[in-house]
Amino acid sequence: MKLISVIGCGYLGAVHAACMAELGHTVIGLDTDTEKIAELAAGRAPFYEPGLNELLERNVAAGRLKFTSKYRDIADADVHFIAVGTPQLATGEGADLRFVDAASDALAAVLPRHRKVAPLIAGKSTVPVGTASRLAKLFGKRGAVLAWNPEFLREGFAVKDTLSPDRIVYGLPEKKSEAKLAEKLLDEVYARLLDEDIPKITADYATAELVKTSANAFLATKISFINAMAELCDATGADVTTLAKAIGHDDRIGKKFLRAGVGFGGGCLPKDIRAFIARAEELGAGRSLEFLRNVDAVNSRQRMRAVELLQESLDRPLEGATIAVLGAAFKPDSDDIRDSPALDIAAKVAELGATVRVTDPQAVDNVRRRQPERLVVDTVDEAIEGADAVMVLTEWKEYRKLNPKRVGKQVANKLVIDGRNCLEQGEWRDAGWQYVGMGRR
Numbered sequence: 001m002k003l004i005s006v007i008g009c010g011y012l013g014a015v016h017a018a019c020m021a022e023l024g025h026t027v028i029g030l031d032t033d034t035e036k037i038a039e040l041a042a043g044r045a046p047f048y049e050p051g052l053n054e055l056l057e058r059n060v061a062a063g064r065l066k067f068t069s070k071y072r073d074i075a076d077a078d079v080h081f082i083a084v085g086t087p088q089l090a091t092g093e094g095a096d097l098r099f100v101d102a103a104s105d106a107l108a109a110v111l112p113r114h115r116k117v118a119p120l121i122a123g124k125s126t127v128p129v130g131t132a133s134r135l136a137k138l139f140g141k142r143g144a145v146l147a148w149n150p151e152f153l154r155e156g157f158a159v160k161d162t163l164s165p166d167r168i169v170y171g172l173p174e175k176k177s178e179a180k181l182a183e184k185l186l187d188e189v190y191a192r193l194l195d196e197d198i199p200k201i202t203a204d205y206a207t208a209e210l211v212k213t214s215a216n217a218f219l220a221t222k223i224s225f226i227n228a229m230a231e232l233c234d235a236t237g238a239d240v241t242t243l244a245k246a247i248g249h250d251d252r253i254g255k256k257f258l259r260a261g262v263g264f265g266g267g268c269l270p271k272d273i274r275a276f277i278a279r280a281e282e283l284g285a286g287r288s289l290e291f292l293r294n295v296d297a298v299n300s301r302q303r304m305r306a307v308e309l310l311q312e313s314l315d316r317p318l319e320g321a322t323i324a325v326l327g328a329a330f331k332p333d334s335d336d337i338r339d340s341p342a343l344d345i346a347a348k349v350a351e352l353g354a355t356v357r358v359t360d361p362q363a364v365d366n367v368r369r370r371q372p373e374r375l376v377v378d379t380v381d382e383a384i385e386g387a388d389a390v391m392v393l394t395e396w397k398e399y400r401k402l403n404p405k406r407v408g409k410q411v412a413n414k415l416v417i418d419g420r421n422c423l424e425q426g427e428w429r430d431a432g433w434q435y436v437g438m439g440r441r
């Protein structure tokens with residue numbers, strides 16, 4: 001059992017803190033957002049993530065999990081995880097490392113100078129390659145050792161992915177004695193997972209940082225590939241869902257991450273590929289990632305295509321029409337609306353003069369807070385009543401299971417744009433709907 005701190009308790013850090021406590025460690029989560037800390041300290045998740053509330057409740061009650069906003073409260077931890085945000089720079093390219101730097105400085109200032117065993121700092125945030133070796137110098141001056149331990153969890157499956165990851169990656173320092181200490185401490189932190197034969201990969205800092213960004217770049221590429229195929233399917237009358245199924249049977253291609261639709265969003269894939277391109281350019285290797293610009297462009301185009309499909313299919317101008325948008329989160333089982341394709345599309349349709357009613361099972365509060373200009377309603381019924389078209393833009397289970405006959409009675413015009421190819425098109429057509437998928441003409 002180790003004393004662990006987790007700095008930054010957002011979508012990643014709060015889950016990591018709760019899961020480390022669940023593994024039996026004593027954990028202190030730290031965040032500068034005092035409202036978030038108050039919620040977490042009361043054993044409640046400040047955002048929607050399946051399974052997180054139970055973990056928080058149990059471990060806070062057991063006294064294994066505490067939260068604070070004061071850096072001095074975490075000074076004595078054996079291992080400090082850094083999980084603060086690395087958003088896109090306001091200029092649009094490159095990662096903003098402001099929070100990583102502020103957290104590192106604040107932590108370095110409270111680290112005890114003469115500790116029997118050097119404390120370990122383990123970076124979890126997604127950072128441009130080269131960041132770890134820069135921060136190692138800062139922490140080295142305080143007698144601490146740095147490792148980079150990138151995270152691969154998915155929102156919506158964050159607890160499961162943390163307690164049962166596909167692999168654990170350690171980016172270790174060059175100096176042998178430091179690498180040995182870092183590996184030993186991380187092995188103690190993850191002992192229960194390693195006992196279950198979760199693969200562990202040790203590497204240098206740069207490789208560990210690149211493993212993370214290249215994994216996200218690969219996933220983004222897969223999605224844009226299938227979306228490019230969907231465009232071709234639309235141009236030829238072919239069906240992209242059958243195509244994805246057929247190519248996915250080849251193990252070398254695989255079935256996952258081939259769902260065509262309005263594309264990827266969220267707080268990670270879009271900003272991570274842009275930061276990756278920017279970093280490669282800084283390193284004089286921009287040519288190697290030129291293709292990622294196309295991945296990004298194909299992805300942005302999907303959002304516009306959804307709007308065009310709506311315009312082409314609607315037998316009236318968008319100006320003055322009422323459009324129901326089902327889904328606001330960037331993916332189901334999350335309330336995260338960062339760079340959400342659904343909200344981007346809703347904004348474009350509203351710009352074209354339609355009244356757009358947006359709903360979501362979990363994200364409406366976030367939309368009201370962050371996009372007060374959006375017209376948000378709490379239920380599907382309120383969204384679709386008298387609508388000229390329904391757009392399904394996040395594939396929540398409750399939307400996939402909608403009864404087309406029932407909702408058909410509530411709308412003014414039976415047109416559905418299935419931006420996630422998640423509806424049974426036959427059922428909708430049989431119920432008299434004009435069904436428009438993406439790559440499923």
Ligand SMILES: NC(=O)C1=CN([C@@H]2O[C@H](COP(=O)(O)OP(=O)(O)OC[C@H]3O[C@@H](n4cnc5c(N)ncnc54)[C@H](O)[C@@H]3O)[C@@H](O)[C@H]2O)C=CC1
Pocket residue numbers: 007008009010011012013030031032033036083084085086099102103106124125126127151152153154155267268
């Ligand atoms: N959300 C996800 O599914 C995953 C995120 N990541 C990476 O993890 C990092 C964090 O991402 P999220 O949790 O999604 O972001 P987030 O925005 O939800 O959380 C970041 C947290 O850091 C806090 N913070 C900012 N400055 C701080 C400081 N100086 N000291 C203490 N706390 C501070 C913020 O208040 C916020 O609560 C990013 O680098 C992201 O790319 C990696 C894998 C998965």
Ligand SMILES: O=C(O)[C@H]1O[C@H](OP(=O)(O)OP(=O)(O)OC[C@H]2O[C@@H](n3ccc(=O)[nH]c3=O)[C@H](O)[C@@H]2O)[C@H](O)[C@@H](O)[C@@H]1O
Pocket residue numbers: 126151152153154155156216219223256257258259260261262263264265266267268269330331
């Ligand atoms: O670095 C991160 O933060 C994380 O980013 C993604 O996780 P996440 O953003 O939570 O969600 P995904 O399941 O990857 O979905 C991302 C977006 O792609 C879209 N998507 C996904 C799969 C697919 O086939 N098609 C598709 O359009 C989703 O709707 C969503 O908008 C990665 O999957 C994680 O491994 C990684 O840790």
